Amino acid sequence: MILHPEVIANLLASYAATFMVIYATFYGVQILRRWDIRSGDELQLALERKTYLISTVLTYVFALQLFSIFLYVFTADALCPLFVGAMCAAGTLNVNAFGYPTLLIKILTFMLAGLWLILNHADNQGYDYPLIKKKYSLLAFIVPFMILETILESAYFLGLKADVITSCCGSLFSIEREAGLGFILVSLPERAMAWIFYVSMLCTLTCGIFFYRRGRGGYLYSILSAMMFVVSIISIVSFISPYVYELPTHHCPFCIVMREYHYIGYFLYMLLFTAAVCGIGTGALLPFRGVQSLTPALGIFIRRLAIASTGSYAAFTAIVTCEIASSNLMM
Amino acid sequence: MIELINVKKVFNAGRPSEFTALGGISLNIEDRKVTVLKGPSGSGKTTLLCIIGCMSRPTAGRVRLDGREISGLPERFLTDIRRKGFGFIFQVPNLIRGMSVLENVMLPAYPLGEPHARLKERAIRGLNDFHVSTKATSKVEWLSGGEAQRVAIVRALINDPDVIIADEPTAHLDTHLSYLFMEIVENFKKEGKTVIIASHDPLVCESRIVDSVINMRDGRIEGESS
Amino acid sequence: MDYETQMRSPIERQRGIIDFTLSSLMRRKVKNVGLLCLYALIVFILASAIFFTSSIKKEASLILRGTPEIIVQKMAAGRHDLFPLRDMEAVKNVRGVAAVEGRLWGYYFDDRLGANYTLIVPPAARSSAEPSEARPLFWFNAAALEPGTIVIGEGVARVGKLSKGDSIAFTAYDGSTIDLKVADTLSSKSELVSSDLILIGEEDFRKLFDIGKDYATDITVEVKNPREIPTVASKITRVLPDTRPIVRDEILRTYDSIFNWRGGMMIVILSAAILAFVIFAWDKASGLSAEERQEIGILKAVGWETSDVILMKFWEGAIVSLTAYFAGVILAYVHVFLTGSLIFEPALKGWSVLYPHFSLTPFISAEQLITLFFLTVVPYTIATIVPTWRAAIIDPDAAMRQTGE
Numbered sequence: 029m030i031l032h033p034e035v036i037a038n039l040l041a042s043y044a045a046t047f048m049v050i051y052a053t054f055y056g057v058q059i060l061r062r063w064d065i066r067s068g069d070e071l072q073l074a075l076e077r078k079t080y081l082i083s084t085v086l087t088y089v090f091a092l093q094l095f096s097i098f099l100y101v102f103t104a105d106a107l108c109p110l111f112v113g114a115m116c117a118a119g120t121l122n123v124n125a126f127g128y129p130t131l132l133i134k135i136l137t138f139m140l141a142g143l144w145l146i147l148n149h150a151d152n153q154g155y156d157y158p159l160i161k162k163k164y165s166l167l168a169f170i171v172p173f174m175i176l177e178t179i180l181e182s183a184y185f186l187g188l189k190a191d192v193i194t195s196c197c198g199s200l201f202s203i204e205r206e207a208g209l210g211f212i213l214v215s216l217p218e219r220a221m222a223w224i225f226y227v228s229m230l231c232t233l234t235c236g237i238f239f240y241r242r243g244r245g246g247y248l249y250s251i252l253s254a255m256m257f258v259v260s261i262i263s264i265v266s267f268i269s270p271y272v273y274e275l276p277t278h279h280c281p282f283c284i285v286m287r288e289y290h291y292i293g294y295f296l297y298m299l300l301f302t303a304a305v306c307g308i309g310t311g312a313l314l315p316f317r318g319v320q321s322l323t324p325a326l327g328i329f330i331r332r333l334a335i336a337s338t339g340s341y342a343a344f345t346a347i348v349t350c351e352i353a354s355s356n357l358m359m
Numbered sequence: 360m361i362e363l364i365n366v367k368k369v370f371n372a373g374r375p376s377e378f379t380a381l382g383g384i385s386l387n388i389e390d391r392k393v394t395v396l397k398g399p400s401g402s403g404k405t406t407l408l409c410i411i412g413c414m415s416r417p418t419a420g421r422v423r424l425d426g427r428e429i430s431g432l433p434e435r436f437l438t439d440i441r442r443k444g445f446g447f448i449f450q451v452p453n454l455i456r457g458m459s460v461l462e463n464v465m466l467p468a469y470p471l472g473e474p475h476a477r478l479k480e481r482a483i484r485g486l487n488d489f490h491v492s493t494k495a496t497s498k499v500e501w502l503s504g505g506e507a508q509r510v511a512i513v514r515a516l517i518n519d520p521d522v523i524i525a526d527e528p529t530a531h532l533d534t535h536l537s538y539l540f541m542e543i544v545e546n547f548k549k550e551g552k553t554v555i556i557a558s559h560d561p562l563v564c565e566s567r568i569v570d571s572v573i574n575m576r577d578g579r580i581e582g583e584s585s
Numbered sequence: 586m587d588y589e590t591q592m593r594s595p596i597e598r599q600r601g602i603i604d605f606t607l608s609s610l611m612r613r614k615v616k617n618v619g620l621l622c623l624y625a626l627i628v629f630i631l632a633s634a635i636f637f638t639s640s641i642k643k644e645a646s647l648i649l650r651g652t653p654e655i656i657v658q659k660m661a662a663g664r665h666d667l668f669p670l671r672d673m674e675a676v677k678n679v680r681g682v683a684a685v686e687g688r689l690w691g692y693y694f695d696d697r698l699g700a701n702y703t704l705i706v707p708p709a710a711r712s713s714a715e716p717s718e719a720r721p722l723f724w725f726n727a728a729a730l731e732p733g734t735i736v737i738g739e740g741v742a743r744v745g746k747l748s749k750g751d752s753i754a755f756t757a758y759d760g761s762t763i764d765l766k767v768a769d770t771l772s773s774k775s776e777l778v779s780s781d782l783i784l785i786g787e788e789d790f791r792k793l794f795d796i797g798k799d800y801a802t803d804i805t806v807e808v809k810n811p812r813e814i815p816t817v818a819s820k821i822t823r824v825l826p827d828t829r830p831i832v833r834d835e836i837l838r839t840y841d842s843i844f845n846w847r848g849g850m851m852i853v854i855l856s857a858a859i860l861a862f863v864i865f866a867w868d869k870a871s872g873l874s875a876e877e878r879q880e881i882g883i884l885k886a887v888g889w890e891t892s893d894v895i896l897m898k899f900w901e902g903a904i905v906s907l908t909a910y911f912a913g914v915i916l917a918y919v920h921v922f923l924t925g926s927l928i929f930e931p932a933l934k935g936w937s938v939l940y941p942h943f944s945l946t947p948f949i950s951a952e953q954l955i956t957l958f959f960l961t962v963v964p965y966t967i968a969t970i971v972p973t974w975r976a977a978i979i980d981p982d983a984a985m986r987q988t989g990e
Contacts, residue, residue, distance in 0.1 A: 105952075408985065470888065
């Protein structure tokens with residue numbers, strides 16, 4: 029293990045978030061078992077008060093997960109001088125088998141927490157808590173992922189060993205590490221990928237606007253927005269990042285959050301996360317449009333989610349296009 | 360119209376300290392009238408006021424407000440009904456010390472998200488109506504008893520409620536101020552507001568402006584007189 | 586429920602609630618000042634530790650950039666030995682090597698002052714011929730270094746109370762005494778490296794340590810193409826199996842991990858302090874005074890909802906946190922970069938008689954600030970969630986029970 033202030037901060041964040049989710053779920057399960065909206069019992073009143081605690085906790089978890097994704101990438105970047113062959117976060121994450129899985133599951137738990145908050149907000153619009161069971165089942169569903177994330181992250185950081193000279197032997201460290209996951213993405217043909225990105229983005233945006241105006245095609249939009257998230261990430265690796273770095277061979281999805289590139293990556297990833305969470309949330313809420321106590325509030329809320337998602341994707345595309353247009357790199 | 364059907368309120372249910380504050384109250388309170396709940400302390404007046412005013416939920420029974428059942432609503436919705444439909448005058452002014460009169464008056468409207476300038480204008484107008492606008496910027500602890508109560512009334516009216524609920528409003532006022540308070544209540548009535556007062560002060564119960572008096576004892580209604 | 590009116594200007598709602606929060610914080614200045622001071626102190630200590638370690642790391646890497654790409658040491662039975670200059674030819678012939686040069690340097694323990702000096706023979710002849718892009722380790726007047734004289738670092742001058750013209754008596758390998766005159770003192774941007782340094786002439790050095798003309802302490806190798814450094818280094822081990830090449834990057838890496846480790850240790854030690862603070866914050870947040878409880882009761886009675894009170898408490902926490910955070914960071918900046926880490930310099934650099942007095946070049950990055958945020962604000966915030974919620978669920982009818990008697 030590398031005892032580095034940033035590593036400690038990462039682990040602290042991860043343990044704290046997992047603890048908070050488990051804590052919230054503990055009460056969530058109580059609510060699942062004892063909930064009776066018709067009752068005016070003190071128990072029911074107490075449970076209703078607990079819902080405030082749980083949603084506050086989850087709001088903090090959501091924020092914490094968002095920051096910790098960036099902290100994690102930051103840390104990987106800061107540690108790269110310790111590893112031979114690691115030029116930036118991409119290399120550090122590859123030092124052992126847990127680096128990339130941790131990042132992926134971090135993104136997943138962040139999105140699940142976001143989805144939970146969306147569900148929670150929708151539920152709060154109904155006077156009879158119509159989604160309460162679903163909401164707390166989702167919470168219980170998040171728990172194993174949070175625990176897995178913590179285990180993976182601990183394994184990753186504990187498994188890091190710096191390539192350091194020791195006093196007894198000055199052996200050389202020149203093992204070249206192959207980038208595994210990234211390698212496939214990098215080798216995708218850039219021009220084709222750019223076409224795929226723009227065409228699918230156009231479809232997604234059209235579908236989103238159509239849903240916003242006509243109220244139809246919501247499920248399709250939800251699926252498209254989830255897929256678009258993946259396509260966008262691949263596009264960043266494949267053809268967007270070389271334009272940002274102005275280096276045809278540099279495909280790193282992490283360096284764009286660094287100061288050298290004016291932190292542009294933050295904007296891009298924030299927009300992507302917003303777009304995906306809101307887009308998936310749209311689909312998740314659609315089945316409940318018929319719930320009597322939620323109309324018409326839910327319909328308005330779903331459309332707002334859809335337009336937020338569409339707007340974020342549009343902004344993402346605009347920034348990416350600007351970057352490409354203003355880049356000195358020609359491909 | 361506020362209807363209560365067999366409303367019960369039990370505290371500490373299932374424990375040795377179980378205590379039934381209200382034991383099955385059925386009652387209709389008419390709009391635009393002044394209703395007084397009369398009874399000794401501990402008779403359940405305040406508990407009943409809390410349930411009528413959407414501050415707490417009954418353990419059993421139904422409460423209907425203008426035909427809509429509100430007894431099963433969660434706190435979030437009760438609060439929303441309460442802050443738009445009810446104004447509260449407490450036994451003590453319950454102003455927040457250290458803050459100015461104006462801020463205290465504006466307090467209930469903060470969570471509603473009304474533009475600040477408009478809210479302030481309304482608050483000053485309210486203070487004017489009750490002749491305390493000169494004190495707007497003073498701290499509340501510098502007010503006299505009568506002034507403090509008038510400020511509390513302005514605060515109760517800031518969201519323009521239809522129902523005014525007052526709990527023992529004259530308990531800490533001298534006779535002169537108590538009469539002044541009843542004049543204010545008369546004005547409420549003229550403006551078409553429903554007023555519900557819990558009191559055992561004869562000056563209130565026997566006032567000519569009161570439309571009906573409900574006698575309470577040990578959490579039950581003993582009789583009604585108009 | 587009317588959805589539209591509920592959503593009416595959420596920004597105004599935030600503004601109203603922030604207004605209230607600010608005025609309620611101001612009303613309880615005295616109560617909050619204690620918490621704020623302690624909070625700021627914790628941030629200050631952690632920030633100082635982080636700023637200090639990372640700028641010293643930065644400093645070290647700047648210095649190392651000026652050192653040769655590869656140093657080759659001769660090994661004898663696993664021990665570092667003198668390098669025979671005749672082997673230099675073999676290194677020179679390795680493809681990719683631009684230049685090879687012998688170095689003479691060593692440690693000298695002065696038992697009168699109880700201090701360790703680093704004695705170096707400066708490569709005087711070369712320094713003018715080859716202007717290096719990297720920042721040189723030190724500047725000195727090369728002309729001043731004649732046989733029988735030395736140039737000393739600031740630390741040496743300070744400890745021995747020496748100035749130009751004084752002399753130091755060195756005890757040579759055979760017990761005899763050699764007096765060397767101080768010709769000058771070093772000027773350096775980074776006293777960290779030059780503090781314990783003594784520059785000495787080649788002849789004097791060989792006399793002092795009894796090193797023959799054919800030997801050097803080690804040799805430095807310059808490589809034409811930086812990408813070939815690892816290849817060149819491994820070729821050298823093949824040509825001269827009894828040598829050990831040390832690549833600059835490895836030194837950098839070692840420095841990096843040593844300083845990180847120290848910084849990390851510091852935080853582990855301080856975690857007890859953070860924990861204590863978190864418990865304090867929890868306690869402070871749960872122990873509402875009667876007045877505060879009454880206030881929240883009033884708020885709820887006049888129409889604030891539980892989530893409004895939670896929001897108010899959130900803003901309260903945010904205001905306190907940010908104030909403490911920025912106060913702590915600014916104080917730490919002043920402490921580390923302007924006062925030279927008065928308070929805990931010894932803990933981080935290790936004790937030494939020739940303790941360098943230096944000012945670090947200010948270096949702060951977003952990563953440091955975020956890390957610091959995670960180590961201080963996040964624990965505080967988590968500690969206050971439950972107490973906040975407890976405060977927010979106070980019954981609205983509590984205000985009705987205020988009888989004033």
